[in-house]
Amino acid sequence: EASSEKLAFSSLSLLQSSFKMSKIIVFCKDGFEGRTAEFKNNVHNLEKKGFNQVISSLKVIGAPWVAYYEKNFTGKQRLFEEGEYATLEDKEKFSSLKMITDDLDDPEIQLFEHANYEGRAVTLYKETNLQNIDFSDVASSHKVKGGVWVLYEQLVSFPGNQVSSYFPHSFNDVASHV
Template sequence: MSKIIVFSKEGFEGRTAEFKNSVHNLEEKGFNDAISSVKVIGAPWVAYYGKNFTGKQRVFEEGEYATLEDKEKFSSLRMITDDLDNPEITLFEHINYQGRKVTLHQETNLQEIDFSDIASSHKVKGGVWVLYEHINRQGDQLVAFPGEEVPSYLPFCFNDVVSYVRPLLPKP
């Protein structure tokens, strides 16, 4: 069974709660803006800075996170239950799917294919993708789900900043 265990203090200390389903509003669970460490068992989770899966995002895959650089900022949690097989995303240079495009099936440093810091929209055919502001999985993240079509990154403050992308992979 997949679950996320959250703690109010670093190092898995303080108040704790365990969730086996997505949580639209952590305030109702007494954990809004109060998470400082996390343990994930099974499926990956996305933590959102806003309620109802809105705002900035951060992916947590199976493992233990004793210290969070952006601690205490999360307001909702979403368990990833999507099919992670056959990942495919198409990034577009301009909003509304215009300009140059590149279709990817694997983890890619966009600097290596001359597509860094220019993507403005995307379409996801398969898998769940994490788009990063900087290379080496660094900086802000934007999570893209199967079937999703995002005509503009402007509402996410992510326009022309994507430098690295990777699909979340299924467990062997």
């Protein structure tokens, strides 16, 4: 589905974390103040937990989490790795939360020059500056074979994900780092 928002990514990163004892603690006010809740499992609909579009700060312990603007893990995404986030630039927007539990070992992503996995291709196994391999601002599609990769601005891609065209996401030919 095409989005009216322009998404662009200039880098991609590989996530690494253990999800033993992982959780996300959310707060209704900046600075870890206000009403709070702790989640150790995915939340399809924050409205049912009384936290729909009210999260203003959060803490992540263990595995990374993806916060979605819409329920059922849809809409714009924001990745949170382990750490504390006292103020969120997109506060009061999240409607679902998902812990990344995919196997983060043996990372591999294949980037393609053109949509539908055509044209020149490059396979990467670690975070890479695409300028160093003459692939900066070129990628138009990808396949993830292992690990979890983040295409900035915040498109999270899990093992098995394939994006045949970046055109609907408005970030065709803009990647410069993975």
